[in-house]
Amino acid sequence: MDKVKSLEDLKRIREEALKKRQAKNVSGQKEIVVGMGTVGIAAGARQTLKAILEYIEEHNLTDIVVRQTGNIGLDSMEPIVQVSLGEGEKVTYGKVTPEIARQIMAEHVVGGSVVKAFVVQS
Amino acid sequence: MAFYRSHILVSVDPQCLAKGAHDIIDSLHDELVYQGLIDEIQVLETSRLGDPASEGPDLMVYPEGVHYINLNADDIPFLVEEHFLKGRVVEKFQSTKRAVVDEELGAPKPKEMRVVLSNCGKIDPFNIEDYIAEDGYMALAKVVSEMTPEGVIDEVLQSGLRGRGGAGFPTGKKWQFARQNPGEVKYVICNADEGDPGAFMNRRVLESDPHAVVEGMTIAAYAIGATQGYIYCRAEYPLAVKTLNVAIQQAREFGFLGKNILGSDFSFDLEVRMGAGAFVCGEETALMNSIEGRRGEPRPRPPFPAVRGLWGKPSNINNVETYANVPRIVLRGAEWYSSLGTETSKGTKTFALAGDVVNTGLIEVPLGITIREVVYDVGGGIKDGKGFKAVQIGGPAGGCLPTQYLDYPIDYESLRSAGAMMGSGGLVVMDDETCMVDIARFFMDFIQDESCGKCVPCRVGTRRMLDILERICDGKGQESDIDTLEELCREVGSTSLCGLGQGAPNPVATTLKYFRDEYEAHIKEKRCPAKVCKALIEYVIKPDACTGCTVCARNCPVNAITGERRSVHHIDSDICIRCGICMQVCNFNAIEIH
Numbered sequence: 069m070d071k072v073k074s075l076e077d078l079k080r081i082r083e084e085a086l087k088k089r090q091a092k093n094v095s096g097q098k099e100i101v102v103g104m105g106t107v108g109i110a111a112g113a114r115q116t117l118k119a120i121l122e123y124i125e126e127h128n129l130t131d132i133v134v135r136q137t138g139n140i141g142l143d144s145m146e147p148i149v150q151v152s153l154g155e156g157e158k159v160t161y162g163k164v165t166p167e168i169a170r171q172i173m174a175e176h177v178v179g180g181s182v183v184k185a186f187v188v189q190s
Numbered sequence: 191m192a193f194y195r196s197h198i199l200v201s202v203d204p205q206c207l208a209k210g211a212h213d214i215i216d217s218l219h220d221e222l223v224y225q226g227l228i229d230e231i232q233v234l235e236t237s238r239l240g241d242p243a244s245e246g247p248d249l250m251v252y253p254e255g256v257h258y259i260n261l262n263a264d265d266i267p268f269l270v271e272e273h274f275l276k277g278r279v280v281e282k283f284q285s286t287k288r289a290v291v292d293e294e295l296g297a298p299k300p301k302e303m304r305v306v307l308s309n310c311g312k313i314d315p316f317n318i319e320d321y322i323a324e325d326g327y328m329a330l331a332k333v334v335s336e337m338t339p340e341g342v343i344d345e346v347l348q349s350g351l352r353g354r355g356g357a358g359f360p361t362g363k364k365w366q367f368a369r370q371n372p373g374e375v376k377y378v379i380c381n382a383d384e385g386d387p388g389a390f391m392n393r394r395v396l397e398s399d400p401h402a403v404v405e406g407m408t409i410a411a412y413a414i415g416a417t418q419g420y421i422y423c424r425a426e427y428p429l430a431v432k433t434l435n436v437a438i439q440q441a442r443e444f445g446f447l448g449k450n451i452l453g454s455d456f457s458f459d460l461e462v463r464m465g466a467g468a469f470v471c472g473e474e475t476a477l478m479n480s481i482e483g484r485r486g487e488p489r490p491r492p493p494f495p496a497v498r499g500l501w502g503k504p505s506n507i508n509n510v511e512t513y514a515n516v517p518r519i520v521l522r523g524a525e526w527y528s529s530l531g532t533e534t535s536k537g538t539k540t541f542a543l544a545g546d547v548v549n550t551g552l553i554e555v556p557l558g559i560t561i562r563e564v565v566y567d568v569g570g571g572i573k574d575g576k577g578f579k580a581v582q583i584g585g586p587a588g589g590c591l592p593t594q595y596l597d598y599p600i601d602y603e604s605l606r607s608a609g610a611m612m613g614s615g616g617l618v619v620m621d622d623e624t625c626m627v628d629i630a631r632f633f634m635d636f637i638q639d640e641s642c643g644k645c646v647p648c649r650v651g652t653r654r655m656l657d658i659l660e661r662i663c664d665g666k667g668q669e670s671d672i673d674t675l676e677e678l679c680r681e682v683g684s685t686s687l688c689g690l691g692q693g694a695p696n697p698v699a700t701t702l703k704y705f706r707d708e709y710e711a712h713i714k715e716k717r718c719p720a721k722v723c724k725a726l727i728e729y730v731i732k733p734d735a736c737t738g739c740t741v742c743a744r745n746c747p748v749n750a751i752t753g754e755r756r757s758v759h760h761i762d763s764d765i766c767i768r769c770g771i772c773m774q775v776c777n778f779n780a781i782e783i784h
Contacts, residue, residue, distance in 0.1 A: 071445030073453035075331040078322070081444075085323035103311060105397045106390075106429050138398020138433075140311025143551035148311075 096154035098132045098177055103148040105139035111146035112165065119166035120149070123173040132177065145188050151176055162188040194232040196274065199250040202235045210262060211247040217266040218249075227274055248285070257285040301567045303530070305538045306514045307554045310398035315433045318440040321401040327446050329520035330405050333412055334454040337520075339369060342413040346516065348524035350536030355381055355472075355509030356584065356613045357689070358535070358602040361516075364506060367496035368414040371504040378411045378419035378458075379481070379500060379507040382434075383465045383472040385424065386585030387636060389616040391540040392510035394552050396423065396430035399514065400437035404460060406513030408447065409520060411458040414506050419458065422477050424465040434462050469640035473688045474507045476642065487644045488688035509614065511540060532558035535601035539615060545582075546573045546621035555600075562596040565619055576621040580704070584613025586633045586640075587693025589700030590626060609700045611693065625722035626705040627712050631659040633697040641690065648691030651682035655698060665725040667713035676702060721783045724768040728784045733758045735780035742772035742781065 072078050102108070102117045117134070124132055140148060145162030149169060152158040159182050161172060168186055175183050198218060202211045215233060222228040248259040256279055258269065265283065272280045304310075313320035321327070333342055347362030368376060380403060384392040396403060407419050423431050438460050441447040449457045465471045468486045475489040478500045499505025515537060519527045528536045535557040541564070544550050548570030555564060561581055565571070572578050580590045583600070589610030591598070598604055602612050620629065638652040655678050658671050679695035679702070686692045702709060711717045718726040731742070731751075736758045743751040743759060750766040753759030761772070761781075773781045 071443075071448075072327075073445065075335050075452070078327055078331045078452070081319070082322045082325070082328070085319040088319070089323060106393060106427070109429070135314055136316065137313065138310050138315050139394050139552070141307065141394075141552050144549065 096131075098154070099135060099152045100132065100177065101135045101137050101150040101152075103139055103146060103150075104136040107139050107143045108146045108148065111163075113147035115166050116147045116149060116164050116169045119169040120173060123170055127178070129178070142188060148188070153177070153180065160188045161186045194230060196231045196254075197252045198231060198233045199252065200233065200235055201248050201250075206247040209247050213263040214247050214249065214261055214266060217263040218270065221267050221270040222274070225270055225275055227270070231274055254279070258283040259285045301555060301559065301563055302553055303538050303556050304554050305518055305530075306395060306402075306511055306540055307399075307552070308518075309402065310394055313399065315398050315400055316436050318401060318437070318444060321399070325521060326401055326517075327405055327444075329517035330408055330412075330446060331452055333409050333520060334452050334456050339413045339415065342409060342520070343369060345520060345524050346413070349519045349527040350524075350531070350534075351512065351515055351519060351527065352535065352602060353508060354511035354515070354539065354612075354614065356587070356611060358612055361508060361512055364496060364508070365410060365413050367494070368416075368504050368506040371497055373504045375418075375501075375503045376414055376416040377500045377503055377505040378407050378414065378416045379474075379478070379495075379505055380407055380419070380421040380513055381472060381474065381477060381507055381509045382421055382423040382427075382430070383477060384427075384510070384614060385469040385472045385640075386614055386616045388544045388618060389542045389585060389614055391542055391552060391615045393427050393430050394540075395510050395514050396427065397433050400430075400433045401441065402514040402517055403434075403510055404437050404441050404447070406516035407460060408451070408458050409516050410506055410508065410513065412456055414504075416506070417458055419460045420481055420500070421460060421462045422465060422471070422481055423462055424471075425467060431462055431464060438462070468642070469636075470642040470688070470690050473690055475688065477507070478505065487642045488690075490687060511615075530556045532599060532601045534603055539600070539612070541615045541617040543569050543617050543619070545617075545619040546576065546624070547571065547619045548573055557601050558599045560597050560599055561591065564600065564617065565596070569619060572619070572621050574621075576623060578619070579622045579624055580620045580626065580629075582610075582618040582620065582629065582633075582697070583616070584611040584693075584696070585616040586636050587611065587689065587696050588613045588616065589696045590620075590629065590704065591700065592704040609696065609703060611696070623720055623722070625663075625718055625720035626701040626708050627659065627662055627718075628720075628722050630698045630701045631656070631663055634659055634694070637690065637694045641694075645685075645687040645691065647682045647685040648687065648694060651678055651686075652691070652694050654678060655682070655695070659698070662709065662712045663718075663723045663725065665712070665716045665723070667709075669713065671713060672702065672706070672709055727768060728763050729761050729766055729768065729770070729772060729781055730784050731759050731761055732780050732782060735778050737778055737780070739777070741775050741777065745771050745775045747771065 100120060102113055104113050120134060147164050149161045149164045150158050172183050175181055200211055200215050218233050222231055247261050250257050261283060269280055272278050309324055313324060343362055343365045351361045352358040353361055382392055382396060411419055421434055447459050463481050470476045471480045471486040473488050474495055476486045480486040481500060495505045495507050530537050538554050538556050540554045543553050553568050580592050582588055582590045591608055591610055595608055605611055634656045638656045641648045641652050643649045658675055661667055662671060675698060679699045683692055683695045708719055711719050716726055721727050738756040740755055748765055748767055750762045751759050
């Protein structure tokens, strides 16, 4: 990576980063975000993440990005998993155990229908 | 389900209600019926809309997303006719401010406002590009290419940002002192030794948005003229240390740290230093001792760190949240920042909301919000429908504020005048089954344990205070104890070397002030009104409710319960250790506390 030398450079990098994000959405890529802060990990986010990765491997799924993030602020609902399919709205699931994660994978990520029972209400 | 072509969301938060939001709703309903639109347009109530600074009552029209503000009921017929019948947006009521749209569905609750936490849970903390996509390092680029160090300090001064570590010293002033003090070598330090029990605001920022801190520190370094910085992070935050190290490494690769940052002649680098778990190392002079490799004990001030800090050089030390605010201030302007909060306390503050509230967790609210709003609107009220008793603000050096302070604004001055302090942001809510003497004892136990022992008032004074509090909780309190405690509070507070000892008496002083009757009940009547202190309570079986099921007797760890099957049981108070297990296992609520 070349060092950023000026404000213009930085702006260019930002545009590229935004484009990458945009491209992901437009191509209909499925994104799964797992909250992996201390709270999430303590609540079992590692097992949840593992279950998601295993499911993807078992079923040879492609075009899915699994990403980590920090804490979104709902500690009592951890582990939190957010699913977005392409440009669709992001769905936030709370208290996702490995079993629930597999269910979400099967019904939402593959099947396309939101698993309403575990969605975090605002 | 009926299909509506449009929805009107009317804000009914308390402020809008006070200004007649319900009249607006009634009037909307009448007018829609009159115009025959009632089947096409739905009126809904919602919590606060958009920008918290806007004046209510206001409403939002979807799907257009038009935000109307400053309405009164008389305007509604015109509005309905123009907008919903003729389809024209009524500009004179339209909000000029862009409504804050939260992409994070469900996460921020009403009254919350995310500045410091805006990236948390949104970006990947291990990916610098994610941060850059959210305008990351733009502030740094602006600073090194367009602003002078004095200009940066001026901007921070104008914003009104004050130290988020507790004392609330104006950040711009601090930077000014560090800049003005002569010296070839200067340091920038970040205090990430968050040790208050139950507080985790800084951890959240470090784990979820580490680049914000790196960027804030780099801007501070540019402003005061430092070339080296340290982040002092406690070892109990392994994940935070990891994210910080990754962030620093990535920032170096991108040229945001190191030599000639962003092509300028400004150079700065950062290093993470880990603490070894001493609470007192959160005190700035003890922290610097610890970085230098000495014993973590405070030094007398003055000289202040800005004059003689790390290794005797002028240093600037701020807390995680303070630094994380800086990029946002530079980017969005001092004026924007100072529009949030109150006259003397600007911006937002994160709090770790804990204790007996429904929604515990991390919140970020504009300063000047009342305690009631935090407890009831953000926190969702007291758990299990119990009553509010007190709130402990500011960690072990803070104070307990009772019901009469519910409508008190949370800002630096108000809290101090009430005997509490902002602290780094611990906020523990207590319900009416909490014993305040026990709470004071708990905090004193913590402080006494963490006192470093360098100065006598703190080392001996806190020990004495703890002894007395333990005695009172044990039912052995003496009449003179309250006076002795009050005297110790004054002495320890005024003669201790550092903030730890100076703040140590606060929980005792405030509980003595606001809950004196509880102390008196413990001492004179040997009674714990909240039924918490074990030596002063007794578990008793209600004869008419007991079915003789033997569950309690079988679960009692010390065999203090006797009784035949199907006959009333009895607890022997001399054997009973007041563990409360019998009460938990009883299916008939037959056990009560006397």
